[in-house]
Amino acid sequence: MVNFMLLAPEITVVATGLIILLIGVFMSPRTKNVLGYLASLGVLAALVLTIQSFGTVALMFYDTVSIDGLSQFFKLVFLAVALIVSVASIKYNENSDHTEEFYTLVLFATFGMMVVASANDLILLFCAFELASLATFALAGFEKQNAKSLEGAMKYFVIGAVSSALMLFGISFVYGATGTTSIPAIAENAAFLAQSPIGIVAVVLLIAGFGFKMALVPFHMWAPDTYQGSPSVVSSLLAAGSKKMGFVAAFRVFILALPALQVDWQFAFAILAVVTMTFGNVVAVSQTSVKRMLAYSSLAQAGYIAMAFVVMTPMALTGGIFYTLAHAFMKGGAFIATATVVWMITTQRTGNLDVPDHLDSFRGLGKTMPLAALSMTVFVFALAGIPQTAGFMAKLVLFSSAIEAGMAWLAVIAVLNSALSLFYYARLVRYMYFLPPEGKKIGMPFPYAASLLIAVAGVLIMGFWPEPFLQWAMDAAQVLI
Amino acid sequence: MIPLSFYLGLSALLFSIGLYGVMTHKNGIRIIMCIELMLNSANLNLVAFSSYTNTLDGQVFAMFSIALAAAEAAVGFAIFMAIYRMHDKINLDELNILRW
Numbered sequence: 001m002v003n004f005m006l007l008a009p010e011i012t013v014v015a016t017g018l019i020i021l022l023i024g025v026f027m028s029p030r031t032k033n034v035l036g037y038l039a040s041l042g043v044l045a046a047l048v049l050t051i052q053s054f055g056t057v058a059l060m061f062y063d064t065v066s067i068d069g070l071s072q073f074f075k076l077v078f079l080a081v082a083l084i085v086s087v088a089s090i091k092y093n094e095n096s097d098h099t100e101e102f103y104t105l106v107l108f109a110t111f112g113m114m115v116v117a118s119a120n121d122l123i124l125l126f127c128a129f130e131l132a133s134l135a136t137f138a139l140a141g142f143e144k145q146n147a148k149s150l151e152g153a154m155k156y157f158v159i160g161a162v163s164s165a166l167m168l169f170g171i172s173f174v175y176g177a178t179g180t181t182s183i184p185a186i187a188e189n190a191a192f193l194a195q196s197p198i199g200i201v202a203v204v205l206l207i208a209g210f211g212f213k214m215a216l217v218p219f220h221m222w223a224p225d226t227y228q229g230s231p232s233v234v235s236s237l238l239a240a241g242s243k244k245m246g247f248v249a250a251f252r253v254f255i256l257a258l259p260a261l262q263v264d265w266q267f268a269f270a271i272l273a274v275v276t277m278t279f280g281n282v283v284a285v286s287q288t289s290v291k292r293m294l295a296y297s298s299l300a301q302a303g304y305i306a307m308a309f310v311v312m313t314p315m316a317l318t319g320g321i322f323y324t325l326a327h328a329f330m331k332g333g334a335f336i337a338t339a340t341v342v343w344m345i346t347t348q349r350t351g352n353l354d355v356p357d358h359l360d361s362f363r364g365l366g367k368t369m370p371l372a373a374l375s376m377t378v379f380v381f382a383l384a385g386i387p388q389t390a391g392f393m394a395k396l397v398l399f400s401s402a403i404e405a406g407m408a409w410l411a412v413i414a415v416l417n418s419a420l421s422l423f424y425y426a427r428l429v430r431y432m433y434f435l436p437p438e439g440k441k442i443g444m445p446f447p448y449a450a451s452l453l454i455a456v457a458g459v460l461i462m463g464f465w466p467e468p469f470l471q472w473a474m475d476a477a478q479v480l481i
Numbered sequence: 482m483i484p485l486s487f488y489l490g491l492s493a494l495l496f497s498i499g500l501y502g503v504m505t506h507k508n509g510i511r512i513i514m515c516i517e518l519m520l521n522s523a524n525l526n527l528v529a530f531s532s533y534t535n536t537l538d539g540q541v542f543a544m545f546s547i548a549l550a551a552a553e554a555a556v557g558f559a560i561f562m563a564i565y566r567m568h569d570k571i572n573l574d575e576l577n578i579l580r581w
Contacts, residue, residue, distance in 0.1 A: 123542050130549045137556050144563045151576045153560050158512055158573070161553055162503055165519035168546055169496055172523050172539075176530035181538045225579040 006058055006067050009046040009075055010114055013082075016042025017107035024100020032099040036090030036447070039103040043086055043110070047079040054472060063182060064121040069475035071118035073321060074248045076472070077328045078117065080458060081241035082110040084332045088339060088451035089233045102142060106237060109135035113245040122171050122181040122257075125249060129167070129213075133160050136242050140230040152229025159212060159222040167209025173202040174257070183257040190260035203264050206253060207272075213246030214302050217276040227295035232339030232357070235291060239298045240332035244324045247305060254309065255317075255480045262312075269309035274410070277303030277417045285424050290338050291357045293424060294331065297383060300421060301327050304414060307398055311405045317477035319398030322470060326390035326462055330382045333455025337376040340448045344369065348439055362428060364437025371444050373432040375452040380425035382459045385418050390462035397470070488529035495522035509561040509571035513554055520550045 004011070020035050027035070050072060058067040086106055093099040112132030119125035137160060141153025175181050177198050178189040186193075193199040211219040227235040254265050280300030287293035305327070308320025338357050345356040352358045365373040382389035395418065402411040462469050495518055502515030524543040531539025561571045568575070 123538070123545060126542075127545055127549065130553065134552055134556050137560065141560045141563060145567075147567060147576075148578055150560065150564050150567065151579055154509075154564060154573060154576060155579075157557050157560050158503070158516075161513075161516045161557065162500070162519065164553070165496075165499070165516060165523060168520060168523040169526065171542075172526035172530065175527065175539055175542070176534065179530075179534040179536050181542060229579050 003058065003060070006053060006056060006060065007065075008049045009053070009079065010111060012042055012046040012049060013079075013107050013111045013114065016046075017104045017111070020100050020107070021104040024104075027100075029095055029097050029099075032096070033090060033094060035099050035103055036086065036093060039086045039107060040083060040090070042107070043079055043082045047076070047083060050075045050079060055475070059120065063184075064124045065115075065118050066120035067118055068479045069472070069477075070248070070251065070321075070479040073472050073476040074117035074244065074324070075114045077244050077325050078110050078113040078241050080325070081237060081244075081328050081332050082106060084240070084329075084336060084451050084455050085233050085237045087447055087454065088236070088336045090447035091343065091445045092231060092233045092339065098142070102139070105135045105139050105142075108132075109139065109237065110241070113241055113248075116245050116252075117248045119249075119252065120183050122175065122183065122186075122253070125252065126164075126168060126171060129245065129249060130164060132242060132245055133164060133213075136234070136238060139234045139237065140226055142234060143231055146229075148229040149231065150229075152226040155222045156226040156230075163209050163212030163219070166205050166212075170202045170205030170209055173198050173205070177202070183252060186257040187259060190258060193258070194260040199261050200264060203254075203258065203261050203268070207265065207268055210246045210250045210253070211272065214243055214250065214306070215246075215299055216272045216302055216306060217279045217299065220276070220279075220299050223299060224292050224295040227298070227335075228289055228291045228357070232291065232335050232342055235295075236332045236335035236339070239295065239335060240328045243298065243302060244328065247302075247320075247324055250309070251480060255312075266310060266312065269306055270410070273303050273306035273310055274413055275303075276300070276306065277414060281417045281420045284421070287424070288359050289355055289357050290341075290359055290362065290428065291335070293359075293428075294334055294338065297421060297424070298331055300417060301331065301383065303417075304395070304398060307402060307410060307414065310410060311402050311407055313401055313405045314474075314477050314481055315401035315404065316398060317480050318470065318473045319394060319401050321476045322466075322473040323394035323398055325469060325473070326382070326394040326459070329455050329458035329462065330379050330389075330391055333375060333452060333459065334379040334383070336448065336451050336455065337372050337379065340369065340372045340444065340452070341365065343445070343448070344439075344442055348442070350439055359428070359431055362431045363435045365432040367437040368439050368442055369444055370441075371449055371452065375456045376432065377429050378456050378459055380428055382463070384422045384425045388460075388463045390459045390466075393463055393466045393470075485529060485533045488525060492522040492525040492529070495519075495525070507572050507574045509557075509564070509573055512573065513557050513561075516557075517550060517554065520546060520553075 115128035143149035215223040284296035382391035499518035
């Protein structure tokens with residue numbers, strides 16, 4: 001007998017999405033704002049249900065769905081991002097004709113990510129991965145009249161589709177060598193895979209497939225363009241949510257299904273992690289578009305998280321998993337703060353309208369929109385790893401685990417990169433507080449303010465009171481060992 | 482019975498043709514066709530392995546992936562339609578506003 005209560009978060013998210021799609025058809029554009037509140041409530045309910053079910057362990061549907069510490073933790077990450085995004089989108093979708101489609105796509109993408117987190121079978125993992133990808137392709141191109149949004153969506157679609165083809169090709173070899181698609185059964189039958197060259201081919205194809213989603217260099221080409229081109233609220237979902245889906249899929253497939261090939265993928269991830277964090281930070285320094293800068297900094301952060309695959313001690317995995325939640329709040333919030341500035345520029349009709357997220361738009365933001373400036377400061381300092389923020393705790397655990405495991409070189413590279421990243425984060429803060437403003441003080445729209453406050457609260461709570469989160473991350477890491 | 486390696490060789494060839502096409506072609510429709518070629522070569526692999534390992538999982542997987550490929554093409558064409566309405570063509574190499 002299947003206990004459907006364990007799937008309550010997923011069911012809530014899908015049901016909310018379907019209800020919104022259905023009733024949105026009969027509503028006039030002016031009343032459609034209600035849908036945003038409905039979506040946020042649904043996500044909030046799912047978030048509460050997920051937190052309640054922490055500690056449950058179960059296998060369902062012929063062992064294809066696994067409810068464990070890892071799946072619950074990542075569901076928390078995805079739902080937190082979905083909450084930040086759907087609250088902020090209330091303002092973004094104001095007076096839009098397509099509100100219901102937007103929220104349905106966001107909720108379905110979240111659902112796909114949640115299923116990837118608990119997938120215990122490659123068929124389910126691939127289907128859920130595609131569900132989340134297809135929904136985000138459509139979201140990236142949501143502004144149909146905006147050439148940048150379409151260009152970002154086109155690049156995301158072409159590269160995303162190629163990556164899923166690579167992934168499917170890799171999965172087909174894993175299936176061929178082991179005769180099964182179930183993740184625990186693959187781990188048992190992996191002896192043949194480890195001996196034959198098929199194993200190496202499969203690992204390369206799978207790393208390429210997941211690497212596109214995780215935006216590891218050299219599979220990152222789409223990420224800066226798509227994050228810059230898409231509407232800022234969607235960039236927030238992509239950078240904070242969709243990227244984590246790549247990580248949880250890689251955790252499940254490489255660590256749980258292919259431990260027999262650990263030497264191969266560990267080596268590959270070591271190179272990818274170092275190249276990704278260095279490239280991301282170096283290129284971010286020269287960016288003038290803030291969204292693009294955040295995109296490159298997001299690459300760098302993915303490089304830090306990928307260190308978990310290299311070090312592979314329980315502490316490193318705890319750090320990597322904790323980092324995903326911290327990064328969800330920091331990066332999700334930073335993109336929402338950018339969305340606020342873009343809204344300010346486009347409604348005030350002042351400044352650089354071609355590139356509304358240009359660094360110059362942040363001039364004197366501390367005077368014109370104090371709340372947005374303050375929360376942006378919290379996010380960028382957290383991303384840089386200033387103490388008493390979520391980013392600091394995450395980096396502390398992850399980097400010290402590398403030293404403990406005898407990989408001091410990796411920790412040194414990571415710390416040097418963090419120091420470099422402080423340069424472009426501090427430059428943004430300088431623009432916001434030390435340069436004179438161009439306009440007058442502007443009232444913050446409530447949805448943006450609420451969304452920023454949720455993200456700031458997440459960053460600060462994880463910084464000042466990390467114990468429960470570390471405990472949950474430890475439970476999640478326990479599944480992988 | 483045809484040996485397994487023939488199927489694997491054919492699918493590897495199709496996959497390579499698809500990947501080459503994605504990288505060299507400029508027209509959106511051709512790129513989608515090449516992506517379909519890559520996905521179908523993976524399906525061929527799955528079905529061949531399914532027959533040779535005497536398990537059914539591969540055939541079921543192929544069914545799912547055919548359906549997903551159709552959905553993917555639908556989303557892709559929708560994006561290309563929107564691009565066509567704006568630029569009157571879908572030459573993807575001419576879309577280059579976003580760059581560093």
